[in-house]
Each structure stands twice: as C-alpha cells, then as structure tokens.
Amino acid sequence: MSMAQRQVFLFGETDTAPITSPDLQSYDHIIVAFSGGKDSLACLLHLLDLGVPRTRIELWHHRIDGAEGTLMDWPVTESYCEMLAAAFGIPIFFSWKEGGFEREMLRNESPTAPIHFQSVDGLYTTGGVGPQGTRRKFPQVSGNLSVRWCSAYLKIDVAAAAIRNDPRFVGKRTLVVTGERAEESPGRAKYAAFEPHKADRRGGKSRRHVDHWRPVHAWSESEVWEIIRRYRVNPHPAYWLGFGRVSCMKCIFGSPDQWATVRVLDPKGVARIAEYEQEFGLTIHRLNTVTDRANQGTPYPMVSSKWRAIAMSKRYDEPVFLDHWEYPDGAFGESVGPT
Ligand code: SF4
Structure with missing residues (x-):
C-alpha cells in the first residue's frame, strides 16, 4: 500500500478496503486552490480526467499582495489565472487579506487585517478583530508555518475563513483540493493525501462537511508536466x-x-x-x-x-492552449520554494 493509500485509509470511512481517492460524486462543491503554478494546474486537469463536471468545480486564487499591493507576487499571475479559468469554463473566485503580505509584515501592536472573499453572490468581509500583534519582519525560511506566517495567514487561513463564513457551504459537502507534492520537501511528504479540512464542522450545528484532498501528493514532476502537456496548457x-x-x-x-x-x-x-x-x-x-x-x-x-x-504585465494575452506544446525552461529545473 502506498503512503497516500495508507493515509487515506486511516481517514477512510471503511475499515475493510483502502480508499485511494474520495468519492467525487458525493460533493456539492469542489474547490481547487489555484496559484497558477503547475501543481494546482495538474490538480484541475486530474479532476477533469476523472470526469468531474466543470459545473461543480471552482478555482480559488489567494491574492498574496491583497487587492492593491505589488510587493511579492508576479504581476501577471492574476490575469493568467483568470484567462485559464475562462478557457476551461470554470468560475474563479479571488480572496485576500486586506493589505496582503506587506500590511501583515508591518503589523505593529495591531490585529491581523480583515479577509475579503468573492462568492457567487458578491464580496464578503470577515475578521479584522483579534489579539494585537507585532511582526515587523519577513516570514522565516522554515517549514514551520507559525514562523513562516505568509502561507498560513495569506493562503490557508484565508481559504478556511471563506468556507466558514459563506452560507453556501452550510449543510453541504465540500472538497478542497490542493497541489502539495511529497517530492517537494520532507515536510510536504508528511502531509496526508486526504483528511478533514480545517474548516470542517461536520458534527456541528452548521453540518459543514469539508474534506481536504491532495490528489497529486504522490506524483512526480514528470507526471505533473505530462498531464499539462496532454491538455496542451501554456504554463505560467x-x-x-x-x-x-x-x-x-x-x-x-x-x-x-x-x-x-x-x-x-x-x-x-x-x-x-x-x-x-x-x-x-x-x-x-x-x-x-x-x-x-x-x-x-x-x-x-x-x-x-x-x-x-x-x-511583468498585469494582463495575460498569450494563448491558454498551445498547438505545439514544449517544455518551458523551468521544467525539471531549480525547484526551490515553500517546504
Ligand atoms: S512561502 Fe514563498 S510563495 Fe509561499 S506565501 Fe511565502 S513568500 Fe509566497
């Protein structure tokens, strides 16, 4: 049994057979955390391969710099994600912490900023009250998310807040799909392939069932590029x-x-x-x-x-699909990034 199978098995709803992937038909909403990078793209394409109707998939992109900031992220990323979503006919929703990375980094005896998230019926805002805190330093280069606060505060917590505060998830079954791969780091290798999401409250009054699936956790980089090549998607x-x-x-x-x-x-x-x-x-x-x-x-x-x-452009005008797909320079290259 593979590590992924074992992990799923531990959380599985049966003790007689390992579950290698969740029952995708059972979910009302399937959310793909979509950075625009190859692994989240592979997740989306894998769902399509598995026959998930596009009407049940939505892409969520977290704006690292908030709505206006420019400190950290690629200028083109947001437009690239939008164009890709449109080409696949799948809705995309943006969410962000107000002021993004820069405001969180500059916190000085103040609470963390509110979170804004788009949904089917408009824009929601939540949070912005809480303990006073001071950072005034960059996140640490560490696998520990409490000191590498950018991933937690600007992505993981933003997604969880959006699920907890959007009434459309109440009484529903939701699957959150993310693209971490074991090959990327020893820290990521320890992640479960399937587990309850941190916004899950299946036993609570809201009956909000939320699972977290990492479908490409056991994939190699070659497998990721292969599915992108097969769909002829132009990489970021x-x-x-x-x-x-x-x-x-x-x-x-x-x-x-x-x-x-x-x-x-x-x-x-x-x-x-x-x-x-x-x-x-x-x-x-x-x-x-x-x-x-x-x-x-x-x-x-x-x-x-x-x-x-x-x-460096805010607008992505290149084709989403390529007639003659080839590997980009970065494929199989230097692979540094979050651990
Ligand atoms: S770890 Fe890197 S990619 Fe992730 S949020 Fe922090 S700075 Fe951005």
Missing part, C-alpha cells in the same frame, strides 16, 4: 523564464539565481525588500541580504526573452 510565464516552481515572484525561499533574475525583472521591487531589511534590522533570508543573494546568482538566460514583459 515564470516557467518560461526558467523558474522551476511558481509561487510568489519574490518568495522568501528564492535561490541566488532566482533573486538575480528577479532583480533584472523588477529592480525597484528588490530595492524595496532591501529597504525593509534595513528598517527591520533583519534580512529576508536571515543569513544573507537580498542584495547578497542576488549578487551570488546568475540571471536565467530567458530573462532577456519576450517572457520578461509578459511576466
């Missing part, structure tokens, strides 16, 4: 630039080559990170300044290609 522009994983453009886990590339793409943005390092007296990488990191690396060759302007 960052892959064409040479990035092996696509998350925030200025991810705290960035390698020297990535920082060198990002500095070519967005010199002012890297200068802002350097200014915050000065202000906090703490560097983004803890051991090296962002300038040192960039100086240690070499920009990816594709940084001088047409993909530079595309990645």
Whole structure:
C-alpha cells in the first residue's frame, strides 16, 4: 500500500478496503486552490480526467499582495489565472487579506487585517478583530508555518475563513483540493493525501462537511508536466523564464539565481525588500541580504526573452492552449520554494 493509500485509509470511512481517492460524486462543491503554478494546474486537469463536471468545480486564487499591493507576487499571475479559468469554463473566485503580505509584515501592536472573499453572490468581509500583534519582519525560511506566517495567514487561513463564513457551504459537502507534492520537501511528504479540512464542522450545528484532498501528493514532476502537456496548457510565464516552481515572484525561499533574475525583472521591487531589511534590522533570508543573494546568482538566460514583459504585465494575452506544446525552461529545473 502506498503512503497516500495508507493515509487515506486511516481517514477512510471503511475499515475493510483502502480508499485511494474520495468519492467525487458525493460533493456539492469542489474547490481547487489555484496559484497558477503547475501543481494546482495538474490538480484541475486530474479532476477533469476523472470526469468531474466543470459545473461543480471552482478555482480559488489567494491574492498574496491583497487587492492593491505589488510587493511579492508576479504581476501577471492574476490575469493568467483568470484567462485559464475562462478557457476551461470554470468560475474563479479571488480572496485576500486586506493589505496582503506587506500590511501583515508591518503589523505593529495591531490585529491581523480583515479577509475579503468573492462568492457567487458578491464580496464578503470577515475578521479584522483579534489579539494585537507585532511582526515587523519577513516570514522565516522554515517549514514551520507559525514562523513562516505568509502561507498560513495569506493562503490557508484565508481559504478556511471563506468556507466558514459563506452560507453556501452550510449543510453541504465540500472538497478542497490542493497541489502539495511529497517530492517537494520532507515536510510536504508528511502531509496526508486526504483528511478533514480545517474548516470542517461536520458534527456541528452548521453540518459543514469539508474534506481536504491532495490528489497529486504522490506524483512526480514528470507526471505533473505530462498531464499539462496532454491538455496542451501554456504554463505560467515564470516557467518560461526558467523558474522551476511558481509561487510568489519574490518568495522568501528564492535561490541566488532566482533573486538575480528577479532583480533584472523588477529592480525597484528588490530595492524595496532591501529597504525593509534595513528598517527591520533583519534580512529576508536571515543569513544573507537580498542584495547578497542576488549578487551570488546568475540571471536565467530567458530573462532577456519576450517572457520578461509578459511576466511583468498585469494582463495575460498569450494563448491558454498551445498547438505545439514544449517544455518551458523551468521544467525539471531549480525547484526551490515553500517546504
Ligand atoms: S510563495 Fe514563498 S513568500 Fe509566497 S506565501 Fe509561499 S512561502 Fe511565502
């Protein structure tokens, strides 16, 4: 029995046979946490392969920088996700913490900001009250989400708050699908492939049944690219630039080559990170300044290609599907990112 099977089995609703995937027909809502990166894309395509009707799938994209910010993420990501959702005929909903990464990082004896999320009937707002807290430092490069607060506060908690506060999930069965893979890090290898979601309240008054499935947890990178190739989907522009994983453009886990590339793409943005390092007296990488990191690396060759302007644009105008699909430069390349 594979690790994924064992994990599912432990949580399975039968003690006689392992469950290798949830009963997809049993869910009213299937939410794919969609970053625009290859693993979340593979999740979506896998659901389509399994015959899930598009009418029951929705994509959720968490805006790391909030509605207005520009500090961390790829400018093109939001538009890329929108275009892809439209091409597949699947709705996409955006959600974010007000002020995004930057406001959370600058918290100074204040509560964490409210969360906004789109739904079928409009925009909801929740939270914004709570214990006073001070950060004034970058998240730590760690697998521990309590110190690497960006993933928890800007993605995981935002999704959970949206599910808890949207009445359409009350009395329903909802499946949240995310694209973490065991191969990415020892930390991710320990994640269960299937478990109750943190917003689950199946026994409570709201009878909100929410499961969390990681369908590509046991997949290799080759399998991920293979399904993307089969559907001929044009990968996110960052892959064409040479990035092996696509998350925030200025991810705290960035390698020297990535920082060198990002500095070519967005010199002012890297200068802002350097200014915050000065202000906090703490560097983004803890051991090296962002300038040192960039100086240690070499920009990816594709940084001088047409993909530079595309990645830095707020509007994605490239085709979603390619007639002649080929691997982008970043495929099987440097794979640094959240652990
Ligand atoms: S991609 Fe990197 S910087 Fe962005 S939220 Fe994840 S760990 Fe944090």
